[in-house]
Amino acid sequence: xxxxxxxxxVSHAFGQGGERLLALHEVSLELRKGxxxxxxxxxxxxxxxxxxxxxxxxxxxxxxIETFGSRTALLFQEAALFPWLTAADNVxxxxxLRHVAADRRREEARQLLSAVGLADFEASRPHELSGGMKQxxxxxxxxxxxxxxxxxxxxxxxxxxxxxxxxxxxxxxIWLERNLTILFVTHNAREAVRLGDRVLVFSSRxxxxxxxxxxxxxxxxxxxxPEVARLAGLVGDRLREEVLTRGH
Amino acid sequence: xxxxxLRMPAYGAGELSVLDKLETTPRPARRFPLQVxxxxxxxLAAVAxxxxxxxxVVLSGWRxxxxxxxxxxxxxxxxxxxxxxxxxxxxxxxxxxxxWGFGLAIALGSVVGAVxxxxxxxxxxxxxxxxxxxSMPSIAWFPLAILLFGLTEGAIGFxxxxxxxxxxxxxxxxxxxxxxxxxxxxxxxxxxxxxxxxRHVLLPASxxxxxxxxxxxxxxxxxxxxxxxxxxxxxxxxxxxxxxQLARETADAEGLLAAMIVVLVIGMAVEILFSSVDxxxxxxxxxx
Numbered sequence: 209x210x211x212x213x214x215x216x217x218v219s220h221a222f223g224q225g226g227e228r229l230l231a232l233h234e235v236s237l238e239l240r241k242g243x244x245x246x247x248x249x250x251x252x253x254x255x256x257x258x259x260x261x262x263x264x265x266x267x268x269x270x271x272x273i274e275t276f277g278s279r280t281a282l283l284f285q286e287a288a289l290f291p292w293l294t295a296a297d298n299v300x301x302x303x304x305l306r307h308v309a310a311d312r313r314r315e316e317a318r319q320l321l322s323a324v325g326l327a328d329f330e331a332s333r334p335h336e337l338s339g340g341m342k343q344x345x346x347x348x349x350x351x352x353x354x355x356x357x358x359x360x361x362x363x364x365x366x367x368x369x370x371x372x373x374x375x376x377x378x379x380x381x382i383w384l385e386r387n388l389t390i391l392f393v394t395h396n397a398r399e400a401v402r403l404g405d406r407v408l409v410f411s412s413r414x415x416x417x418x419x420x421x422x423x424x425x426x427x428x429x430x431x432x433x434p435e436v437a438r439l440a441g442l443v444g445d446r447l448r449e450e451v452l453t454r455g456h
Numbered sequence: 457x458x459x460x461x462l463r464m465p466a467y468g469a470g471e472l473s474v475l476d477k478l479e480t481t482p483r484p485a486r487r488f489p490l491q492v493x494x495x496x497x498x499x500l501a502a503v504a505x506x507x508x509x510x511x512x513v514v515l516s517g518w519r520x521x522x523x524x525x526x527x528x529x530x531x532x533x534x535x536x537x538x539x540x541x542x543x544x545x546x547x548x549x550x551x552x553x554x555x556w557g558f559g560l561a562i563a564l565g566s567v568v569g570a571v572x573x574x575x576x577x578x579x580x581x582x583x584x585x586x587x588x589x590x591s592m593p594s595i596a597w598f599p600l601a602i603l604l605f606g607l608t609e610g611a612i613g614f615x616x617x618x619x620x621x622x623x624x625x626x627x628x629x630x631x632x633x634x635x636x637x638x639x640x641x642x643x644x645x646x647x648x649x650x651x652x653x654x655r656h657v658l659l660p661a662s663x664x665x666x667x668x669x670x671x672x673x674x675x676x677x678x679x680x681x682x683x684x685x686x687x688x689x690x691x692x693x694x695x696x697x698x699x700x701q702l703a704r705e706t707a708d709a710e711g712l713l714a715a716m717i718v719v720l721v722i723g724m725a726v727e728i729l730f731s732s733v734d735x736x737x738x739x740x741x742x743x744x
Binding site (some may be wrong): 269279293304305349370371441 | 471472476638649660737743
C-alpha cells in the first residue's frame with residue numbers, strides 16, 4: 209500500500225551565505241494512510257519547518273515531499289481564525305476558496321461545527337470564544353479543507369490541562385471517523401504517547417529524526433495511565449539525550 | 457493497521473459543552489436609549505460650553521456686536537437662512553464637490569495604496585512621497601491648480617483629490633502592514649490563490665486601518681474644499697465658500713457665522729458617520 213506522505217531526503221536552510229542556518233538535515237519519513245504520527249523535539253528543532261514544507265508553504269531546499277494528490281490542512285498553536293468572520297463563516301472559507309456552492313457550504317459548516325461540539329456557536333465571533341473553542345473551530349475549518357492529511361503544530365500547547373485532555377479525545381474520535389493521516393508536532397512526550405501510533409524523536413540543529421517509538425497501547429488511552437507515563441519516560445530520556453549531546 | 461474497533465468514551469455533548477458554557481460570557485443586553493444618551497451628553501455639554509464662551513466674549517465688549525454678534529442672533533439668522541432655497545443651493549454645490557472629490561480620492565487612494573503596499577520596489581520608490589504629500593498643506597496646490605485648470609470646478613476637484621488621496625492610500629498601506637503574518641500563512645495553507653488571499657484575507661484584515669484613512673482623508677478633503685471655494689470663485693456657482701466670502705465683503709457678520717456653523721456641522725456629521733462605522737467594525741472583531 210502506498211504511503212500517505214513521503215518525505216525523502218529533505219534538507220532546508222534559512223538565510224544565505226555565511227549566515228545560512230540549516231534547519232533540517234536529510235529528513236526521510238513515511239506516513240501510512242490513517243497513521244497518527246507525533247513529532248517530539250526541543251523548541252527550535254525544525255519541527256514546525258518540516259510541517260510548513262509538507263503544507264507547501266515553502267519549497268524544501270533539497271529533497272522531495274510527496275502527498276500523492278491528497279490535500280493537507282495545517283493547524284497552528286494559535287487558532288488563527290479570521291476575526292472579521294463568524295465561526296461558521298471561518299469554517300466556510302476554505303470551501304469558498306474551492307468554489308463550493310453557498311447552500312452546500314453552509315450545510316457542511318454546520319455539520320463540521322457540530323462535529324466539534326460547537327453547534328450553538330455558529331454565529332459567534334472568534335473573540336467571543338475561549339482558547340479551546342477557537343482551536344476547535346480551527347479544527348473544523350481544517351476539516352472543511354477536505355484534506356486527508358492533517359498537520360498539527362502544537363495545536364493544544366496554549367490550552368489548560370482539562371481542555372487539552374478533552375480535545376485529545378475529540379481529535380482521536382475525528383481521526384478515526386474520518387480515517388485521517390495526522391502529523392502532530394509537540395514538545396510534550398506524554399501528549400505524543402497519548403495520541404500517536406508512532407512517536408518520532410527529533411534532534412536539534414539541524415533537525416533530523418533521531419529515533420522512533422511504536423506505541424502499541426490500546427485506544428482510547430488516558431494521559432495519566434501508567435503505560436503512557438512509562439513510554440513517555442522512555443521518549444523523554446531519548447529526547448534529553450539528544451538535547452545534551454547537541455550541547456543545546 | 458490492525459486496530460480493533462474502539463469504544464470511545466461517551467462525552468461530547470457532556471463535559472466539553474459544559475466547559476464551553478463556563479468559558480463564554482453572555483453578551484450584556486444593550487439598552488438603546490441609554491446607549492444614545494451616553495454617546496450624546498458629552499457632545500451636548502461641549503456645545504453648551506462653546507456657546508457660553510462665545511457669549512462671554514461678546515459680552516466682554518472686545519469687539520462691537522456688528523462685527524462679532526452673539527450666539528442668539530447668529531442662530532436666529534441660521535434658522536432664517538435654512539428656510540431659503542438659495543442656502544440649500546449653496547450647500548448642494550459644496551456637497552456635490554465634496555462627494556466628487558472625496559469619491560475620486562477614495563478610488564485613487566485605494567488603488568495606489570493597495571499597489572504600493574504589495575510591491576516592494578514601488579514601496580521604496582514612492583512610500584515616503586505619499587507620506588510627504590499628506591503633510592503638504594493643500595492650499596499650496598491652488599496656484600498650480602489654477603494655472604492648470606483656470607478658475608473652474610476642475611481646479612477645486614484637483615486639490616480636494618490631492619488633499620485626501622494620500623491619507624487614504626496611507627491608511628490602506630498601514631492596514632496591510634499590521635496584518636498578523638499568521639493570518640496570511642493560515643490563508644495560504646488553506647490553498648488560497650494570490651487573488652483569493654487578497655480578497656478574503658488582506659482586504660478584510662486591513663479594513664479598520666482603511667476606515668481610519670478614510671476618516672483622515674475626509675478631514676483633509678473638507679478643508680481643501682473650503683480653501684478652494686474661497687480662492688476659486690466661479691460665477692453662478694454660489695457655494696458655501698462663496699457665501700462666506702460675500703458675507704465678509706458686505707460686512708454681514710451674522711450671515712458669515714451662520715455659514716461657518718453649517719461648514720462645521722457638515723464636517724462633523726461625516727466624521728461621526730465614519731467613527732460609528734469604525735466602532736462597529738472594531739467591536740465585531742473584539743478590538744473595542
